[in-house]
Amino acid sequence: xxxxxxxxxxxxxxxxxxxxxxxxxxxxxxxxxxxxxxxxxxxxxxxxxxxxxxxxxxxxxxxxxxxxxxxxxxxxxxxxxxxxxxxxxxxxxxxxxxxxxxxxxxxxxxxxxxxxxxxxxxxxxxxxxxxxxxxxxxxxxxxxxxxxxxxxxxxxxxxxxxxxxxxxxxxxxxxxxxxxxxxxxxxxxxxxxxxxxxxxxxxxxxxxxxxxxxxxxxxxxxxxxxxxxxxxxxxxxxxxxxxxxxxxxxxxxxxxxxxxxxxxxxxxxxxxxxxxxxxxxxxxxxxxxxxxxxxxxxxxxxxxxxxxxxxxxxxxxxxxxxxxxxxxxxx
Ligand SMILES: NC(=O)c1ccc[n+]([C@@H]2O[C@H](COP(=O)([O-])OP(=O)(O)OC[C@H]3O[C@@H](n4cnc5c(N)ncnc54)[C@H](OP(=O)(O)O)[C@@H]3O)[C@@H](O)[C@H]2O)c1
Numbered sequence: 001x002x003x004x005x006x007x008x009x010x011x012x013x014x015x016x017x018x019x020x021x022x023x024x025x026x027x028x029x030x031x032x033x034x035x036x037x038x039x040x041x042x043x044x045x046x047x048x049x050x051x052x053x054x055x056x057x058x059x060x061x062x063x064x065x066x067x068x069x070x071x072x073x074x075x076x077x078x079x080x081x082x083x084x085x086x087x088x089x090x091x092x093x094x095x096x097x098x099x100x101x102x103x104x105x106x107x108x109x110x111x112x113x114x115x116x117x118x119x120x121x122x123x124x125x126x127x128x129x130x131x132x133x134x135x136x137x138x139x140x141x142x143x144x145x146x147x148x149x150x151x152x153x154x155x156x157x158x159x160x161x162x163x164x165x166x167x168x169x170x171x172x173x174x175x176x177x178x179x180x181x182x183x184x185x186x187x188x189x190x191x192x193x194x195x196x197x198x199x200x201x202x203x204x205x206x207x208x209x210x211x212x213x214x215x216x217x218x219x220x221x222x223x224x225x226x227x228x229x230x231x232x233x234x235x236x237x238x239x240x241x242x243x244x245x246x247x248x249x250x251x252x253x254x255x256x257x258x259x260x261x262x263x264x265x266x267x268x269x270x271x272x273x274x275x276x277x278x279x280x281x282x283x284x285x286x287x288x289x290x291x292x293x294x295x296x297x298x299x300x301x302x303x304x305x306x307x308x309x310x311x312x313x314x315x316x317x318x319x320x321x322x323x324x325x326x327x328x329x330x331x
Contacts, residue, residue: 006030006080008031008079009035013036014034016203016229017233023052024237026054032057035070043199048060065105075117076116077117078120082240083107084126086102086103090162107125107177108173124186124188126188129189129225130163130168132189133151134151135150141288146291147250186245186249187249191226191253194308197315208224209309213322218276218277219277220278223285224255225290227251227302231251238298249294250290250294259278268306
């Protein structure tokens with residue numbers, strides 16, 4: 001197994017993406033040190049402790065992004081650090097305190113711990129397509145978005161896009177710190193992540209699909225870049241394991257409008273009551289392309305969107321977030 005004998009750290013281990021990352025790392029033989037904010041909360045820890053290999057090779061630690069030095073003892077002795085912890089939701093009442101501080105100060109805090117120990121060979125940071133797309137440039141079917149694209153701080157501020165702003169500022173700060181301190185860093189930029197949930201709680205991106213299943217009569221006039229959580233987790237691991245991996249990796253299987261997501265749901269679940277129309281009468285926001293060349297070189301082979309959608313629905317059902325019989329079967 002490729003991770004045998006290697007110790008790595010995953011920050012925010014209980015999260016949606018991180019739980020899959022921990023699972024796959026354990027499967028590959030790694031010893032994993034995962035951080036959570038509240039070790040006493042079974043909703044944050046039980047699903048991790050139940051993973052195969054966890055008894056032998058998973059250690060959980062308490063750490064908070066906003067407490068300086070919180071990650072020092074966790075990172076010490078680790079060969080790789082996967083920094084995934086960061087608030088992932090869009091409706092913040094105090095964006096600076098809720099989103100921006102934990103994202104930016106948190107990243108610098110984790111990096112600060114990394115430079116205190118010589119053991120760390122590479123840091124893989126979970127950034128986002130939110131740190132790529134928000135710059136006001138046209139996004140139409142002929143446009144191919146590649147690693148030269150960055151979100152603009154000014155544009156995010158102007159448009160009050162606080163989550164994208166948090167990810168943009170965090171990425172900027174991380175690149176500056178890693179260059180100034182000669183840290184080998186790779187950033188992973190997933191689109192909207194869907195697929196099975198391991199954790200018992202509902203995360204923001206899974207809720208985007210759940211919202212279509214809860215009897216709503218309309219869908220938003222929005223398009224997003226979608227990707228499966230298992231591909232995202234594996235990309236983090238490959239970004240650590242492949243020696244030549246470097247720079248930014250965009251993870252997008254397909255850009256699709258909500259109308260297309262609803263169409264797929266209707267084909268897969270014909271008995272479901274799904275939104276019939278778009279929330280407005282404007283033309284659908286156009287899709288765009290995202291370059292896949294670099295990601296293919298890492299060895300990513302994407303799960304198709306239809307499978308990802310089915311996996312999400314089945315998982316939401318299994319976890320009790322949606323009950324087809326009560327809520328959504330068409331009469
Ligand atoms: N889901 C997506 O569509 C998507 C797309 C692109 C990028 N991302 C990025 O992927 C990462 C994980 O997101 P996710 O979707 O897995 O969301 P999630 O399930 O909400 O996980 C977020 C994680 O961040 C941790 N966290 C938040 N504030 C913290 C703090 N102050 N100190 C320590 N930990 C803190 C949370 O810890 P607690 O468990 O203690 O709350 C949780 O483990 C984030 O960096 C996010 O920006 C997500």
